[in-house]
Amino acid sequence: MTDLLDLTALEAREALASGAVSADEYFAAWAAAAAGDELNAYLWRARPGAPGCAGQGDGPLAGMPVAVKDIFCTEGIETTAGSRILEGYRPPYTATAVQRLTDAGVRLLGKTNMDEFAMGSSNENSAYGPVLNPWDRERVPGGSSGGSAAVVAGRLAPWAIGTDTGGSIRQPAAFCGIVGLKPTYGAISRYGMIAFASSLDQCGPLTRTVSDAALLLGILQGRDACDSTSVGLEGGVSLPDREDLSGLRFGVPAELARDAVDAGVRGVFERTLARIEELGGEVAEVSLPSAEHGISAYYVIAPAEASSNLARYDGVRYGMRQGGDGDLIEMYETTRSEGFGAEVKRRIMLGTYALSSGYYEAYYGQAQKVRTRIAQDFDGAFAEVDFVVTPTAPSVAFELGEKADDPLAMYMNDFFTVPMSLAGIPAISIPAGLAEPEGGGPRLPVGFQIAAPAFAEQRLLDAAHALEQEIGFDREHRPLIPWLQGGGDG
Amino acid sequence: MAELEAVIGLEIHVQLATRTKMFCGCELSFGDEPNVHTCPVCLAHPGVLPVPNEQAIRYALQIGLALECEIAPHSIFHRKNYFYPDSPKAYQISQYDIPIASNGRLGEIRIHRAHLEEDAAKMIHVGSSGRIHGSGASLVDFNRGGTPLVEIVTEPDLRGAAEAAEWARLLRETVRQLGVSDVNMEEGSLRVDANVSVRPAGSEQLGTKTELKNMNSFRFLQRGMEAELARQRELIEAGGAVTQETLHFDPASGALTPLRSKEEAHDYRYFPEPDLVPLAPTEEMLREAREALPELPAARIERYQAELGLAPDVALTLASDPETADYFESTLAAADGAEPKVVANWVTGELAAALRQAEVEGGASGSRVTPESLAALIALVQDKKVSHGSGKTVLAALVAEGGDPAAIVEREGLAQMSDSSELEAIVEKAMADNAAAVEQIRSGNQKAIGALVGAVMRETKGRADGGEVSRLIRERL
Amino acid sequence: MIDKEQVLHVAGLARLRLSEEEVETMVGELSGILEHVDRIGSLDLEGVEPTSHVVVLQNVLRADEPRPSWPRDVVLSQAPEPQDGAFRVPSPQAE
Ligand SMILES: [Mg+2]
Ligand SMILES: [Zn+2]
Secondary structure, eight states: OGGGGGSOHHHHHHHHHHTSSOHHHHHHHHHHHHHTOOSSOEEEEOOTTSTTOOOOSOSTTTTOEEEEETTBOBTTBOOOTTOGGGTTOOOSSOOHHHHHHHHTTOEEEEEEOOSGGGOOSSSTTOTTOOOOBTTBTTBOOOSSSHHHHHHHHTTSOSOEEEEESSSTTHHHHHHHTSEEEEOOTTSSOOTTBOOSSTTTOEEEEEESSHHHHHHHHHHHOSOOTTOTTOOOOTTOOOOOOOOOOTTOEEEEEHHHHTSOOOHHHHHHHHHHHHHHHHTTOEEEEEOOTTGGGHHHHHHHHHHHHHHHHGGGOSSSSSSOOOOTTSOHHHHHHHHHHHHSOHHHHHHHHHHHHHHSTTTTIIIIIHHHHHHHHHHHHHHHHHHHOSEEEEESSSSSOOBTTSSTTOHHHHHGGGTTTHHHHHHTOOEEEEEEEEEOOTTOOSOEEEEEEEEOSTTOHHHHHHHHHHHHHHHOHHHHOOOOOTTSSSOOOO | OOOEEEEEEEEEEEEOOOSBOSSSOOBOOSSOSTTSSOOTTTTTOTTOOOOOBHHHHHHHHHHHHHTTOEEOSSBOOEEEEOOOTTOTTSEEEEOOSSOSEEEEEETTEEEEEEEEEEOOOEEEEEOOOSOSSOOOEEEEEOSSTTOEEEEEEEOSOBOSHHHHHHHHHHHHHHHHHHTSOOOOTTTTSEEEEEEEEEEETTOOSOOOOEEEEOOOSHHHHHHHHHHHHHHHHHHHHTTOOOOOOEEEEETTTTEEEEOOOSSGGGOOOOEEOTTSOOBOOOHHHHHHHHHTOOOOHHHHHHHHHHTTOOOHHHHHHHHTOHHHHHHHHHHHHHSTTOOHHHHHHIIIIIIHHHHHHTTOSSTGGGSSOOHHHHHHHHHHHHTTSSOHHHHHHHHHHHHHHOOOHHHHHHHHTOOOOOOHHHHHHHHHHHHHHTHHHHHHHHTTOGGGHHHHHHHHHHHHTTOSOHHHHHHHHHHTO | OOOHHHHHHHHHHTTOOOOHHHHHHHHHHHHHHHHHHGGGGGSOOTTOOOOSOOOOOOOOOBOSOOOOOOOHHHHHTTOSSEETTEEEEEOTTOO
């Protein structure tokens, strides 16, 4: 039964299709595993046969369970985005991304924990407690899609979907030793995905293998009449089968490389560059002069949009209301002050300030111009190389509480992932190896980020797959999982 | 002190008569049960996204073109952020620095801009309910929330309350004839706010303005502006200064009371709406909008005065009622050689009166009187075949039963008397019967001739020509 | 960077009530973040077009066709204080 949980999603789909395993048996195995969640990774779990977990009988993913970040609205099933202000909220509708999955036969296994409104890089900002990293429970799984990363790495779900605004899929995937893909902005509908920063938010898969990511992306992507900004991926997505990298050029941004990266992470990164060359790929230096300003631009644009997106949580139509016995303003302020956590308040303050009269040009206006420059930098780089590669994060998973009271240090986690978000281009993080944390201790996963031009997902997946086969991380390593015999090498 | 001149600009919100809301598929409604036309989008549930209504864009283009505006080749939506229960997202999606239409005019008044936005929900104040220190509560009904609006902003070109109210009527008529809105002020599908200030006559710079809201009829609009102008003039003449504020007009008392601001400091923190992509009207959209434009009142008024020489008031009367205006034009075409003035007077005068008399609904175009028959009647009168008085009798018959005026004249024996020997006999009899009147005339009282003419007319049942009758009388004095 | 007055003003705009200590920490944290962010203030970006969106679409519109609205009991089922088929809120006039 437990070896069922060791199948990749692609293997499981074949087992289900061939009838070797029954959908109910397979779902029951995962439901049982999810029930044993010791990582605080799930906020809601389906009981087999319970409403919400029933997917259509057939379809390309018939019988496949999926874990969904709690930022996606699911009709009749509590959806909180990790916030107190939405506690008990049952959406009257289902997000397009989730609908596309269930239409393909997928069964909803559970809703995963996350940083409140996707604001965080450690999952410590959830109103429902932090998620633990399955590799080391003293450490964070990354964020904001930490729950989705932890359930996949911890064998509590075969795969999951999350959202990435500045690295919220890629960084937790790196910290948990799995694959995380942020598609091109517009590839997947945002309808029903609770908004953090509308011009940056994008849904994507968190999986154990690149093939699983391709399989999920193929179902998720597509133009949606409910999302004016959705485009889809022309020609769809096919399973990657490339085995070498000959003829492909990989660019290492000089500006990003020179910045502070832990020795262990740098070691894995260098080794991965060598593997690229062994596979016939070419490694070159490229220049992204404005990329180092990505964090500054991002921490103006994202909070500005968030301050407006989160203004609707006012205690009038749904969700939490406090102070309803006072006048209107007292109700607003009490509801929002008690409903939002510290990081969300911080970002709302930052964004409101950046948009307020007298500061718009200096902050929001200037940040949008930096955004233009960063996009132009990537255009320039992709004229010379096929892909831009960086470490996904400057360090391996850090300890719970380590950065909790230093917002800026926390924001620096997004240093390598934010530029791609600002440019709207696709980027994937694949596990490239293990490295010791700076302070010493058991080795932890290191992510390798590959970015491609907009809508070049197929090429990106093909290359990532070839490299993944060479690295063989998923075959060789896995976290110590008490409820699986054997267990990994830690 | 120089006399203070009024400076008025208007902001008009027009609810578009689309079938669905601006950003979701909920149907528009008026007066329905609360919250029966809502959905996650117009209730701003988490995760929803707006998708603009194509018909609203087309209507906005028609309004822009009708107001002779420049259409922006590329315009975007912004978010106007403020907290209020009538704004479910806590921001209104509106156009800010690039409106879809700008720099136009209607008549003599310049249009600053016309932009697209969404309407707010309705709030009904309900009484207190023993709350700790609440003075009561409001109930929010989101049926109206998200209705497409075009906001039209004029330059401060209006110089008086009456002028402003009349121009607003012209605008209403213009939008009505476009067929893009019900423009019903009572129901709020047309809402007019006024920016009012005064300044020394001849001065170039603007005085401090106040904004008047909630004037839900043209009469109240004018009364509100008059009241505010008077208040400002008194204030300044007493050496005081106007403070910029928003005033709420109470039609009942005629009082103007300051409104509490929705968001202190009015810092709306506008920024480009990231959930929407730019609007770039295509050639096809612009052509369709142009082709959809009827001839609008302002143009008709100009043409009637310049080409047909009609008086301004007659031109306005006709232009405000396109059906009657068309009826007038086909009558004019049928009555070859007739003076446009004369035909216009028959349509807006005699015919309108006859229809009112007979309580006929639906105006001239809906009546039994065809343009051809009216033209024929006008010709009979002009050629003196029928007296003007008998003409009205014929018209009454036409209104009642329709048909051919000549036949009615024949049937009723209304033809003007041509046999002068017969008329002369009647005239001489009348003079004999009214010797007194004859005496008075001889002694210089010309008015007395009226009595003789009247007597002849009675005898001839109005078939005689008044001029001819007095000529015959004078001959015989 | 940002002082107490500004923090309180911005909190008012955002409809957040901050405790004394929250204001203090907010002043410190926001100032630290803004100090970093201010680096882009010194960049010469004259003539650079601002990017508010990376998608190149335009005129993505919806046909004016009604689709059923939500049942009122469904939309009111989430309301903190439904009353007479509407959403009750404390009166803005209350003082
Ligand atoms: Mg407006
Ligand atoms: Zn709706």
